[in-house]
Amino acid sequence: MPKVIQATNLHRIYETEASYTYALRGVSLAVEKGEFLCIMGPSGSGKSTLMNILGCLDKPTHGSYKLEGLEISNLCDDDLAEIRATRLGFVFQSFNLLPRTTVMRNVMLPLIYSSISPREREIRAWKALHAVGLPEKYYDHKSNELSGGQVQRVAIARALVNNPAIILADEPTGNLDSNTGTMVLETFHTMREQGKTIVLITHDPEVAQWADRTVHIRDGKLLTDIQEQHFVANHNLREVHNT
Numbered sequence: 001m002p003k004v005i006q007a008t009n010l011h012r013i014y015e016t017e018a019s020y021t022y023a024l025r026g027v028s029l030a031v032e033k034g035e036f037l038c039i040m041g042p043s044g045s046g047k048s049t050l051m052n053i054l055g056c057l058d059k060p061t062h063g064s065y066k067l068e069g070l071e072i073s074n075l076c077d078d079d080l081a082e083i084r085a086t087r088l089g090f091v092f093q094s095f096n097l098l099p100r101t102t103v104m105r106n107v108m109l110p111l112i113y114s115s116i117s118p119r120e121r122e123i124r125a126w127k128a129l130h131a132v133g134l135p136e137k138y139y140d141h142k143s144n145e146l147s148g149g150q151v152q153r154v155a156i157a158r159a160l161v162n163n164p165a166i167i168l169a170d171e172p173t174g175n176l177d178s179n180t181g182t183m184v185l186e187t188f189h190t191m192r193e194q195g196k197t198i199v200l201i202t203h204d205p206e207v208a209q210w211a212d213r214t215v216h217i218r219d220g221k222l223l224t225d226i227q228e229q230h231f232v233a234n235h236n237l238r239e240v241h242n243t
């Protein structure tokens, strides 16, 4: 299988006036196309640091990061922005929706700098919202008039609207009750079935059960590669869990 993500010996040192923080100390990670990978680890272990690099929001201090075969570590900011806009979809714990703006407009936001016509933007937003299963009556609602689970589905729709190959999610269910969290995870699962590659950060072992594979990070290093609960095994596990 082609590797969508190929990170080799990533180091990230944060330098402040007072000190150095070694947030990543030689992380190597490969993710296949269509894989659903979970990254788990305690607070401060380097998860978001790793995700920022994978998401082309930050560069490693040392090491190589290839995204779809392209070496990212040497690219300029404009090139990184282009890759983020066209190849990646982001879902964060704090959803970053514009509060007094409608659901449709929030979802169309990533297309604002593209050459796509306004009509086509609406169609794409509508399709993305449909894909995450948000009922149509909410499309004109303002995002601060929705429940937590609905907001999170809008956030996932926004991450999907540019049809990214890779979805990166940092604690996407962290603020949700377990039923709503399950709804959101089902949405990720559907995306994965449609061939998207998903990398998801979580503290929660139950969330990790949805993934094809989980890697654990401690003090900036990957520990284990608890391979390879394949999706079928996961699925069976969930069936048992749900009955």
Ligand SMILES: Nc1ncnc2c1ncn2[C@@H]1O[C@H](COP(=O)(O)OP(=O)(O)OP(=O)(O)O)[C@@H](O)[C@H]1O
Residues within 6 Å of the ligand: 014, 015, 016, 021, 022, 023, 041, 042, 043, 044, 045, 046, 047, 048, 049, 050
């Ligand atoms: N911009 C920054 N400047 C300096 N140090 C930072 C910066 N961002 C993160 N760190 C430090 O790097 C280490 C890893 O942080 P990171 O945010 O990656 O952890 P995390 O695993 O995502 O934690 P959490 O589960 O709490 O979100 C921590 O010690 C943190 O204090």
Ligand SMILES: [Mg+2]
Residues within 6 Å of the ligand: 047, 048, 049
């Ligand atoms: Mg974090």
